[in-house]
Amino acid sequence: MPYEIFSDHGNSSSRADDSFLAMPDWSSRSLRVNSLIAAPHVVWLSIFVILPLCAILFISLLLPSSATTYEPRLTVSNYAQVFQEPYPAVFLFSILIAASTTIICLLIAFPLALAIAFSSERRHFFLLLAICMPFWISTLIRMYSLQEILGRQGVINKVVLGLSEFVSSMIPMLPVLDPLELIYNRIGVLIGLVYAFIPFAILPMYASLVRLDRKLIEASRDLGATFFTTARKIILPLALPGISAAATLIFIPAIGAFYVVDMLGGPEELLIGNLVQLQFHEFNNWPFGAALSVSMLICTLLVWSVTARLRAKIYG
Amino acid sequence: MVSPVPLKQAAAPRARAKGVASQLQITPYLNWWLWICLAALYLPIIIMVVFSFNDSKRGVVWRGFSLRHYEAAWKNHDLLDAFGNSLIVASGTALISTALGLCAALTLERIRIRSISVYRPVLLIPLVIPEVCLGVALLVFFHMIGWHRSWPWPLALCQVLAAHVTFSLPFCTLLIRARLRQLNSELEVAARDLGATQLRAIWDVTVPLLKPALLASILMAFTLSLDDFVVSFFTATPEAQLLPVRVFSMIRFGATPQVNAVSTILLLITVVSILFAALAYQRK
Numbered sequence: 001m002p003y004e005i006f007s008d009h010g011n012s013s014s015r016a017d018d019s020f021l022a023m024p025d026w027s028s029r030s031l032r033v034n035s036l037i038a039a040p041h042v043v044w045l046s047i048f049v050i051l052p053l054c055a056i057l058f059i060s061l062l063l064p065s066s067a068t069t070y071e072p073r074l075t076v077s078n079y080a081q082v083f084q085e086p087y088p089a090v091f092l093f094s095i096l097i098a099a100s101t102t103i104i105c106l107l108i109a110f111p112l113a114l115a116i117a118f119s120s121e122r123r124h125f126f127l128l129l130a131i132c133m134p135f136w137i138s139t140l141i142r143m144y145s146l147q148e149i150l151g152r153q154g155v156i157n158k159v160v161l162g163l164s165e166f167v168s169s170m171i172p173m174l175p176v177l178d179p180l181e182l183i184y185n186r187i188g189v190l191i192g193l194v195y196a197f198i199p200f201a202i203l204p205m206y207a208s209l210v211r212l213d214r215k216l217i218e219a220s221r222d223l224g225a226t227f228f229t230t231a232r233k234i235i236l237p238l239a240l241p242g243i244s245a246a247a248t249l250i251f252i253p254a255i256g257a258f259y260v261v262d263m264l265g266g267p268e269e270l271l272i273g274n275l276v277q278l279q280f281h282e283f284n285n286w287p288f289g290a291a292l293s294v295s296m297l298i299c300t301l302l303v304w305s306v307t308a309r310l311r312a313k314i315y316g
Numbered sequence: 317m318v319s320p321v322p323l324k325q326a327a328a329p330r331a332r333a334k335g336v337a338s339q340l341q342i343t344p345y346l347n348w349w350l351w352i353c354l355a356a357l358y359l360p361i362i363i364m365v366v367f368s369f370n371d372s373k374r375g376v377v378w379r380g381f382s383l384r385h386y387e388a389a390w391k392n393h394d395l396l397d398a399f400g401n402s403l404i405v406a407s408g409t410a411l412i413s414t415a416l417g418l419c420a421a422l423t424l425e426r427i428r429i430r431s432i433s434v435y436r437p438v439l440l441i442p443l444v445i446p447e448v449c450l451g452v453a454l455l456v457f458f459h460m461i462g463w464h465r466s467w468p469w470p471l472a473l474c475q476v477l478a479a480h481v482t483f484s485l486p487f488c489t490l491l492i493r494a495r496l497r498q499l500n501s502e503l504e505v506a507a508r509d510l511g512a513t514q515l516r517a518i519w520d521v522t523v524p525l526l527k528p529a530l531l532a533s534i535l536m537a538f539t540l541s542l543d544d545f546v547v548s549f550f551t552a553t554p555e556a557q558l559l560p561v562r563v564f565s566m567i568r569f570g571a572t573p574q575v576n577a578v579s580t581i582l583l584l585i586t587v588v589s590i591l592f593a594a595l596a597y598q599r600k
């Protein structure tokens with residue numbers, strides 16, 4: 001569950017229990033007071049989370065109709081359609097793209113989290129704030145600015161082409177480079193997704209690295225291990241909970257990030273999120289869109305349960 | 317997304333930290349990597365802000381300083397309406413989801429009923445499921461209960477407001493709960509001992525102590541709502557467009573530097589509220 005990712009789970013609730021042991025138990029067992037506190041958000045979540053999820057499950061089992069969006073007749077044909085061409089290919093492609101995004105993010109973020117966790121304590125807060133700040137700006141806007149940077153007329157191409165022109169004017173043997181194709185293809189999608197989700201990788205890994213017992217590292221150094229041995233045998237295994245949390249937090253939203261593909265991908269790149277969005281906004285086939293969305297939800301829950309089980313295994 | 321909880325964990329015992337990194341003899345490399353990554357994170361944003369002041373119709377060639385894109389954005393009524401709508405929805409979301417988040421945090425930390433543990437996962441559903449699924453589910457739900465498309469302006473904002481409260485509620489809950497855990501429950505017990513009812517003890521003792529967390533939660537929900545695109549994309553009606561959705565369609569039909577100008581203003585609002593939230597949360 002996500003709350004385990006960011007907070008040290010369990011120990012403070014036991015502290016609260018101790019203090020209650022020492023004193024008369026005032027914690028309320030009055031049904032009236034409890035329900036007064038619990039009711040507002042229980043009601044809210046039932047109406048705006050449970051009911052909509054039921055609604056989408058229900059509508060995915062109805063027959064599509066062009067006039068009224070759906071007919072009140074039950075069918076499983078929408079789910080059968082999910083398994084027909086080209087949808088399985090899109091599912092596979094999104095899973096591959098999301099998995100590569102996850103791996104790239106982890107590779108970039110691990111040394112970064114290490115750098116923050118090992119820096120002096122006063123800098124932690126500011127470094128984390130600096131990392132989080134771009135993340136608070138709408139992903140949409142950040143993708144738009146990536147467009148300005150990666151495009152054929154973009155900043156990177158301007159710099160690269162300028163350099164290559166300069167070099168070829170100095171050394172006539174070298175040709176002037178063509179503009180790099182960094183956008184409207186797979187590379188663009190990957191850059192966009194990594195840029196969008198990198199903080200999800202940094203924060204959980206930082207949270208597990210900062211709690212790592214430093215004596216273990218000192219001991220391994222004292223015993224003559226090189227840095228890479230220490231990293232592989234001490235730091236990496238102990239950071240595993242953070243790494244698996246980060247992987248889950250990136251993988252799941254990456255599957256659905258349709259706007260990244262819309263803005264940075266070419267016509268051939270499609271994620272499951274794009275399929276859902278197209279069914280709802282372009283083709284007006286709500287039942288099929290709902291079926292796709294439910295399938296995506298099932299994939300997500302599978303990923304969650306697998307990683308949760310992995311984490312449980314690691315913790316022992 | 318991110319709650320400032322990990323920021324607080326910096327307080328872990330780390331007296332030897334400085335020695336460790338240098339012992340590993342990798343400090344310079346790690347620091348280089350840190351600065352490179354920070355530069356890469358900020359480069360697109362800096363470029364966006366810089367080109368919002370560029371005196372050219374399009375493209376990334378610098379033609380001198382001008383405010384004409386801000387002026388054009390100011391005269392663009394669709395954009396301005398969308399901006400107003402976004403601010404209204406964000407303020408509403410901030411207040412409602414903080415109030416609900418306070419209730420949820422109190423439920424999780426102070427009430428001991430067995431069935432609460434069953435309820436915990438439900439609270440986190442909006443965090444766990446992909447945003448697209450939540451947006452689509454709410455769209456279908458609003459359609460099914462007939463709460464759609466036809467309402468006049470101020471009421472048309474209600475459904476997108478409900479949607480925004482739903483996805484920001486778990487963040488507010490986690491934030492307030494993290495602070496509530498650090499508080500002494502003894503103070504509340506003392507108030508009860510002195511004859512206060514439980515509600516009164518919560519209202520007069522716990523809530524004032526939670527003020528920084530509540531403020532942080534309000535600001536966080538405000539920015540979450542202001543910046544959200546996916547859920548708004550599915551739930552906002554044509555009469556009540558929100559800014560990110562409007563910006564998205566502008567980008568789709570050919571980007572103009574007006575988008576840069578609006579984004580820069582949005583950026584400014586976000587940064588200021590996040591800084592305030594961080595300060596509020598840091599202060600005891």
